[in-house]
Amino acid sequence: MNSVGEACTELKREYDQCFNRWFADKFLKGESAGDPCGQLFKRYQLCVQKAIKEKDIPIEGLEFMGPSKGKTENST
Amino acid sequence: HPWETVTTAAMQKYPNPMNPGVVGVDVLQRQVDAGGKLHSHRLLSTEWGIPAIVKSLIGTCRTKTYVQEHSVVDPVKKTMELKSRNISFTNLVSVDERLVYKPHPREPDKTILTQEAIISVKGVSLSSYLEGLMANTISSNAKKGREALEWVINRLNAEIEEFTASARGTMRNSMAAAAFVEK
Numbered sequence: 001m002n003s004v005g006e007a008c009t010e011l012k013r014e015y016d017q018c019f020n021r022w023f024a025d026k027f028l029k030g031e032s033a034g035d036p037c038g039q040l041f042k043r044y045q046l047c048v049q050k051a052i053k054e055k056d057i058p059i060e061g062l063e064f065m066g067p068s069k070g071k072t073e074n075s076t
Numbered sequence: 077h078p079w080e081t082v083t084t085a086a087m088q089k090y091p092n093p094m095n096p097g098v099v100g101v102d103v104l105q106r107q108v109d110a111g112g113k114l115h116s117h118r119l120l121s122t123e124w125g126i127p128a129i130v131k132s133l134i135g136t137c138r139t140k141t142y143v144q145e146h147s148v149v150d151p152v153k154k155t156m157e158l159k160s161r162n163i164s165f166t167n168l169v170s171v172d173e174r175l176v177y178k179p180h181p182r183e184p185d186k187t188i189l190t191q192e193a194i195i196s197v198k199g200v201s202l203s204s205y206l207e208g209l210m211a212n213t214i215s216s217n218a219k220k221g222r223e224a225l226e227w228v229i230n231r232l233n234a235e236i237e238e239f240t241a242s243a244r245g246t247m248r249n250s251m252a253a254a255a256f257v258e259k
Binding site for chain 2: 001003004005008012015016018020023024027028029030031032041042043045048057058059060062
C-alpha cells in the first residue's frame with residue numbers, strides 16, 4: 001500500500017510493520033506500555049506532513065497542521 | 077471471527093481486492109490516551125478510475141478523493157470504533173460513516189459490526205432517487221467491507237502458516253545436521 005506522498009512509502013512500510021506487530025502482540029493483549037515504533041513514526045510523519053502541505057489536502061481538526069509553529073524568523 | 081482477529085485485520089484493511097479504489101493509506105496521528113485506548117487518525121487516498129482524457133483536462137491532482145478516518149480501539153472493553161468522512165476539493169457531497177466492532181455477546185468467536193452512514197449534499201436540493209441510490213451503494217459497500225476483512229484475515233492466516241512451515245523445516249534441517257555430526 002502506498003503513501004499519499006510517493007517519497008514516504010518506504011518509511012510508511014517500515015512503520016506499518018512495526019506497528020502491526022506491536023498492535024497484535026502487545027496492545028490487544030493489554031500491554032500498551034512502551035512505544036517501540038516511536039522513532040519510525042516520527043520520520044514517517046514528517047514526510048507525510050510535507051506531502052499533505054504540498055498537495056494542499058484539507059485535513060480537518062488535527063493540530064499537527066500548524067506549519068510555522070516553533071520557527072523563528074531571522075531578521076537581517 | 078473473534079474480535080481480536082477482526083480488529084487486527086481492520087487496522088490492515090488496505091490493500092484488498094474489494095476496494096481497488098483505495099490507493100494510499102497514511103497515519104496522520106496516533107496515540108494511546110490516558111484510558112488506554114488507541115486513537116488513530118488516518119488519511120485514505122482513493123482514485124476512481126477516471127479516464128485518462130478527463131485526467132488530462134482537469135489535472136491529475138484533482139482526481140483523488142480523500143477520506144479522513146478516526147479510529148478508537150479499547151482493548152479492555154473490546155470495542156473498535158471507526159468514524160470516517162470523505163474530504164474532497166468540491167465538498168458537495170459528504171459521507172460520514174461510523175462502524176463499531178464488538179465481540180458477540182453470546183458467541184465469543186464472533187464479532188458484531190454495526191454500521192451507519194450519513195449522507196449530506198450541500199447547496200443542492202435533495203432528490204429522493206439520488207439518496208436511494210447512495211443508500212444502496214453504501215449498503216452494498218458494507219457487504220464489501222465484510223468481504224474485504226474476510227480476505228485480509230485469510231491473508232494473515234496464510235502468512236502465519238507459511239512462517240510456521242518454514243520454521244519447522246529449518247528446525248528439521250538443523251536436527252538432521254546435528255544427528256549427522258554426532259555419528
